Amino acid sequence: MKLHKLKAGEATGTYLVESPVSEADILMMAHQLASQRLHRGRSLTTPKAVFSHLQTLLGNYEYEVFALLMLDNKHRVLQFRELFRGTLDGASVYPREVVKVCLENNAAAVILVHNHPSGDPEPSQADRTLTRKLQDALNLIDIRTLDHVVVGSEGCVSMAERGHL
Template sequence: MTHRKLVAGEVAGTYHVIDEVTEAELLQIAQRLARRRLARGRKLTQPALVFEYLQVLLQEVEHEVFSAVFLDSQHRVIRFEELFRGTIDSASVYPREVVKQALACNSAAVILVHNHPSGDPEPSDADRRITQRLKEALGLFDIRVIDHIVVGSEGCKSFAELGYL
């Protein structure tokens, strides 16, 4: 990756800062790297790294955003997409639209993602209910819900790790 103030190092995944950068520029660079890690064709094998990428992308968003990582049958990324945008404490999520987008991407699986602008990533009862509805709706088309990750400034919570899926 090349950026005006950043060049790739000799070791994969390392970079050299070649000029002064502001905090805002560092955040932009981090977000660009995170988006690249969720790019088409990437295989998602390490949940902890996926959490890091998602946290970089969503932790500072001031309103709730519901997104999805659409995956092929080998769990390679087809697309990471914001699906719904809400207010400071909720977003309306429509299962029909999620299914429609999953089918348009020809997904075999999906990771659901949303942020909590409050910073606390603990899933709410409403989060659990919509996840169940989405799992049922997507299941009718043989699309597996691999996980639902809630992102906050205090970290990420995984429905799979919590035993909710």
């Protein structure tokens, strides 16, 4: 995508397109905007806004991706990072690597995130087991696991809201 195609509009949150854009350009712009909303120092306002950004970032993959949204002690974003990529129905997630990345970023808290390429964001038993395993590992180094969000084209499910954390 050429950045010169998109210009900020007069009203906050509006943009002007200077030349014709393709569907691929629009999807790329949406991905870039979602990434900007999860950049370093940004405060997380509402779960629904975060879900929208996560769905834009992970909702169109044809394979499973596991990512971390790392936060400081005031729950401001430190970094959003995709860590593991899998297949159509799973991704291998290694707790040692999750802990390592969290320590490298000096995270005080984390939101675990992964997508379901099927579109159905309903957490599986394997998702619940992984969440407990990662939460236990992160608790040992005083990093709070705030949530595990499962992203699908049909929406997002918060495992914290479901009582799995």
